[in-house]
Amino acid sequence: MVPAAATGSAAPPSIAGWLWLALAIVVADQATKALVVQAFVHGDSVPVTGFFNLVRVHNAGAAFSFLAGASGWQRWFFVALGIAASVFITWMLHGHRGQRLLSLALALIMGGAIGNVIDRLVHGHVVDFLQFRFGFLEPLFHGGYFPSFNVADIAITLGAAGLIADELRRLLAARRSAP
Numbered sequence: 001m002v003p004a005a006a007t008g009s010a011a012p013p014s015i016a017g018w019l020w021l022a023l024a025i026v027v028a029d030q031a032t033k034a035l036v037v038q039a040f041v042h043g044d045s046v047p048v049t050g051f052f053n054l055v056r057v058h059n060a061g062a063a064f065s066f067l068a069g070a071s072g073w074q075r076w077f078f079v080a081l082g083i084a085a086s087v088f089i090t091w092m093l094h095g096h097r098g099q100r101l102l103s104l105a106l107a108l109i110m111g112g113a114i115g116n117v118i119d120r121l122v123h124g125h126v127v128d129f130l131q132f133r134f135g136f137l138e139p140l141f142h143g144g145y146f147p148s149f150n151v152a153d154i155a156i157t158l159g160a161a162g163l164i165a166d167e168l169r170r171l172l173a174a175r176r177s178a179p
Helices: 015-040 073-095 102-121 151-175
Strands: 045-047 050-061 128-132
Touching: 015 045, 015 050, 015 073, 015 128, 015 151, 073 102, 102 128, 102 151
Parallel strands: none
Antiparallel strands: 045 050, 050 128
16 A cells, blocks of 8 residues: 555545544533533523523423423434434544535534533433523514523534535535536
8 A cells, every 4th residue: 555645645634633623512511511500590590781691491302492392202312313413423524524614514513412412311401501682583582582502502503504604615616617
């Protein structure tokens, strides 16, 4: 076998850095949730500004409390989904390690997914603590309060935005190179 340097092509980068980023997100997510669980009881709310509160709420469902009222099966469904997504993302990272934006997006999603899986395994629900209120949201959300969220949710959202940006970048590049 000829070393990559001898052929003039560089070896693809390792996925280790992306996995470390995912781990850092898990640690930040779990550390902030531990502080909230220690300092607040369920239902507490502390106003920080006129539009932002620190709260402690529990979400047994998914985004926007989807399936929160189900009989309990959703806990294990979302645990399995998070684990399956993490395995798939690791496979994707291995196959696309040279694509920085895609890899960043995938690492963010994986870190957030694992952070919320840990909550479901430990608490039976996800701990959310960031709450924003904007008047223009009143037609969509009671009192204008956007559903509470956490660091894992931020990472997942940023990762999803990164996936969209990466695909748009790819589509624009293909369009420019088309005859």
